[in-house]
Amino acid sequence: MMTQTKIAAAVAAALGLAGASAMATTPTPAQASNPAHSIFMGGSSAAAAGVVTFLESTICGGSWSLFTTPTSSVGLGDFRAVSCTAASGQPFSGTTLTVWYRPEGGSVIGVLPVINNISIKQLDMQNAACIQTGTNGTTATYTCTVGGSAAANGTNDTWGPGVLSHNLDMGVSDLEPGVFGNPGIGGTNAWAGGGNHDPAGGTVYATAFTGPDQGVDALQAMTHSIIFQQTFGFVVSSNLAITDLPREQIAAIYDGLVTDWSKVTSGGNTAVGSGTIVVCNRETGSGTRASADLFLNGTGCNSVGANNALVGVAGSVVGGVTEPADNFQTIAELDCVNSHTNAIGYVSVDNFSKVGVGKSFPSTVSITVSGTAATIANSAVGDYQYVYEASLNKNNHSSGDGGTFFTALGPVLQNVNTTSNSAQITAIPGLSSNAASTPLQTGAPSGVKTSDFTRGASAGGNSCTNYNHG
Numbered sequence: 001m002m003t004q005t006k007i008a009a010a011v012a013a014a015l016g017l018a019g020a021s022a023m024a025t026t027p028t029p030a031q032a033s034n035p036a037h038s039i040f041m042g043g044s045s046a047a048a049a050g051v052v053t054f055l056e057s058t059i060c061g062g063s064w065s066l067f068t069t070p071t072s073s074v075g076l077g078d079f080r081a082v083s084c085t086a087a088s089g090q091p092f093s094g095t096t097l098t099v100w101y102r103p104e105g106g107s108v109i110g111v112l113p114v115i116n117n118i119s120i121k122q123l124d125m126q127n128a129a130c131i132q133t134g135t136n137g138t139t140a141t142y143t144c145t146v147g148g149s150a151a152a153n154g155t156n157d158t159w160g161p162g163v164l165s166h167n168l169d170m171g172v173s174d175l176e177p178g179v180f181g182n183p184g185i186g187g188t189n190a191w192a193g194g195g196n197h198d199p200a201g202g203t204v205y206a207t208a209f210t211g212p213d214q215g216v217d218a219l220q221a222m223t224h225s226i227i228f229q230q231t232f233g234f235v236v237s238s239n240l241a242i243t244d245l246p247r248e249q250i251a252a253i254y255d256g257l258v259t260d261w262s263k264v265t266s267g268g269n270t271a272v273g274s275g276t277i278v279v280c281n282r283e284t285g286s287g288t289r290a291s292a293d294l295f296l297n298g299t300g301c302n303s304v305g306a307n308n309a310l311v312g313v314a315g316s317v318v319g320g321v322t323e324p325a326d327n328f329q330t331i332a333e334l335d336c337v338n339s340h341t342n343a344i345g346y347v348s349v350d351n352f353s354k355v356g357v358g359k360s361f362p363s364t365v366s367i368t369v370s371g372t373a374a375t376i377a378n379s380a381v382g383d384y385q386y387v388y389e390a391s392l393n394k395n396n397h398s399s400g401d402g403g404t405f406f407t408a409l410g411p412v413l414q415n416v417n418t419t420s421n422s423a424q425i426t427a428i429p430g431l432s433s434n435a436a437s438t439p440l441q442t443g444a445p446s447g448v449k450t451s452d453f454t455r456g457a458s459a460g461g462n463s464c465t466n467y468n469h470g
Contacts, residue, residue, distance in 0.1 A: 025063035025085055026140035027096065029125035032065055032083030035096035037401045042120055043110020043172035044287050045078070045103030045330060046230055046348035046424060047390040058412065059097075061087030063138040067125050069162075074335045075149040077159055078104035079123035091408045092401070099405075100166070104329060105154060107287030108199050108210065110171025110393055111180045115222050116211025117397045121163040128162030154328040155199075155283070156206035169402025170409075171393045174230060174287025174348075175294075176461035178220035183300065185215030192463040194300025196293055196309045199285035223394040223406075226461060227413040229426040229451050232291050232386045233349045233374035235337050235364050238356075240273040242266060244368040251296035253277055253344060256311040259318050261342055273342065276319030280336035280345035281310060283326040287390075288333075292346045294463050295386045301464035338364045349374045350423040380426050380451045382467050389428065389456045389463070426451045 027035075064084035071078050083098040091097075100122040102109060113120050128144035135141070147160025173180065179193040182201040199205045200213040234250060236242050244266050252258040261273035282289035292310060293299050299309045313323040324340060327333040330347055334354060337345040338361040352374070355364040368374070369386065378384035392413060394406045414431040427450045453467040 025138060026065045026135065027083040027098070028065070029067065029128075029130045029142060029144075031096070032067065032081060032098045033124070033126045035083060035098040037086075037092045037095060037097040038399075039097065039099040039170075039402055039405050040122060040166045040168050041099060041110075041170055041172065042102040042105075042113060042168050043393075044107045044174045044390060046174055046288065046350070047172045047227070059086060059090050060084035061090075065140040065142065067123060067128075067130055067142045067144055069123065069128070069144050069146050071329075071331060074329070074332045075151055077146040077148060077150065077153070077163075078102075078329060079121070079128075079144070079146055079163065081123050081125060091404055104150065105205075106282065106285055107173035107175065107290065108180050108197070108205070108285030110168075110173045111177045111219060111222075112200055112205075112210035112214065114168050114171040114393050114395045115177075115214060115219060117167055117395055118209065118211040119165040119167045120209060121157050121159045122166050124162055124164040150328045150332065151325075155204060155209070157209040158206075167397070168395055169398035170395060170406050172227075173391050173393060175290055175388050175463050176220065176226070176391050176456050177222050177224055177393050178216045178461065179287075179290050179294075179463060180285060181216035181219040182213050183216050185213065186217035188216040188220075190302060191216040191220075191300050192294055193290050194309065196299055197285055197290040199283070202284055204284045220461065223396060224391045224461070225410040225414070226389050226428065226431065226456060227392050227410060229379070229387050229389050229428055229455075230291075231349045231374055231376065231379040231384070231424045231426065232288060232295070232346060232388070233352065233366055234344060234346050234369065235334070235352070235355055235366050236345075237278075237337060237341055237343045238363045238365045239341055242272045242365075242367055244371055245272075247296065247370045250344075250369065254279065254281075254292065254296055254310045256313060275342045276321040278321060278336075278340040278343035279311075279313050279323055280333055280340070280343050281312075281314065281326045282330075282333055282346075283328050284312075287388075288330070288346060288348060291386070291388045294388065298464065334361045334364060337361070348424045353423065376423065376426055376449065380449070382451075382453045385467075387426070387451075387455070389454070389461075391461065428454055 067081040069077050069079045081100045086092040086097050130142040130144040133141050133143045146162035153159045178191050180197050182198045183189050183195045200210050262271045264272050266272050314325045316323050324336050333345050337343040352366040354360040372384045379387045455465050456463050
C-alpha cells in the first residue's frame with residue numbers, strides 16, 4: 001500500500017543514512033546493493049510509516065532511492081530498501097548508506113529474529129528485477145519483484161527469487177518487546193499480552209525464521225528504546241449500520257461471546273445488523289493484534305491474566321460461516337473486512353485514509369469507540385485510549401554500523417512531534433530532547449502531535465500500566 005511504500009522509504013530512508021560520495025544521490029540497484037554502510041531492520045510497518053518524512057529529509061537530506069515490492073495486492077511480499085548519501089551532520093555523512101527494512105510479519109519480526117540473531121529474507125535489489133518507476137532528480141523509485149506469496153512463504157520465510165538472507169541490526173515493535181515473550185520461560189508469570197502473542201511458543205512461525213522461543217524476562221531485557229505512541233482503531237463492513245461501538249461490545253465480539261450482529265447494539269437497544277459476525281484478525285505476533293488484545297482485555301495484566309483473549313477463530317464455522325484465516329499483512333486485514341459482509345477488523349489509524357467510497361477499500365468504514373474518535377488529538381490527551389508505545393530494539397550482535405545507527409536513530413524517532421505527518425504517531429514528552437509543549441496544539445499537518453501522558457514509558461515499558469498524566 002502507498003503508506004507502507006512511503007514507510008519503507010522513510011524508515012529505510014532515515015535509516016538510509018546512505019549514499020556514497022562517489023555515488024549518485026539517487027543510487028541505482030547495483031549501487032544500493034554495494035554501499036559503504038549497510039543497516040538491516042525489520043518489524044512494525046505502522047511505526048515505520050510515521051517517520052517517513054522525517055527520515056528522508058533528515059538522514060538523506062531529501063535525496064534518496066526507494067526500492068519496494070508491490071504492496072497494493074493481498075499476498076504479495078513486502079520488502080523495502082532505501083539508499084542515499086548521508087547528509088551533512090548525520091551518521092555516515094557523505095558516504096553511501098542503504099537501509100533494508102522488512103515490515104511483513106509485523107512486530108515479532110522486530111523482536112525474535114533480533115534477540116536470537118537469526119537471518120531473515122530481505123530485498124535483493126540486484127536480482128529482484130527492479131524497474132525504475134519514477135524520478136524527480138533528487139529521488140528515485142524502483143518496483144522490484146520477489147518470488148512467492150505471503151500465505152505460502154510468510155511465516156516460514158521461504159521466499160523465492162529476489163531476496164537475500166541477513167541478520168538484523170535492529171527491529172521495531174508496536175509495543176515493548178516483552179509483549180511477544182513466553183511468561184512460562186523465566187521468572188515472569190504475568191506480563192502485558194500474557195503470552196498470547198508469542199508466535200514461537202505457539203509454533204505460528206518457523207523456528208528457522210524466529211529462532212528459539214524466549215521468555216518475557218529475556219525479551220524485556222533487550223537493549224531497546226521506547227520511541228513514540230501509536231493510535232489504533234476498528235473498521236467494519238459498510239453494509240452495517242455502525243458508526244460507533246462500545247469498547248465492551250467489541251471485546252465481546254473478539255472474545256467469541258457474541259457471534260451475531262443481531263445481538264450487538266450501539267446507542268440504544270437497536271441491533272446494528274443481523275447475521276454471523278465475520279471476525280478479521282491479524283496473525284499471532286502482530287503488534288496490532290497484541291494492541292487489540294490489551295485494549296479490549298488487558299490480557300496478562302494481573303497475576304492470573306484476563307478471563308478472555310482474542311479468540312483463534314480462523315477456519316472455524318460459526319453460524320454456517322467459515323471464519324477467514326488470520327492476516328499476515330495490514331493490507332490483508334483491510335481486504336478481509338472489505339470483502340466479507342458483516343466483518344470487523346482493526347488497524348493503525350493511518351489506514352483509515354484507505355477506507356470508504358472512492359478509496360482502496362470502498363466497502364469498509366472506520367468507527368468510533370464508545371463515542372470517541374481515533375484521532376491524534378483525542379489520543380494525545382488520553383480521551384481515546386487505544387494507544388500504545390512502540391520500541392526500537394537492538395541486536396547486541398549487530399555490526400558496528402548497526403550500533404552507530406541505533407544510537408542515532410532512537411532520539412530521532414522520539415522527536416517526531418514537529419516533523420511526522422503520520423495520522424497515528426504521537427511524540428512522548430520527556431524522551432530525548434523533546435521540548436514541545438504538552439500537548440502541542442499547533443503545527444502542521446496533524447494538529448496535536450505530543451501526548452500529555454505516558455504508559456509503558458513511565459514503568460519500564462509495560463503496557464499494562466495505566467496512563468500517567470502530566
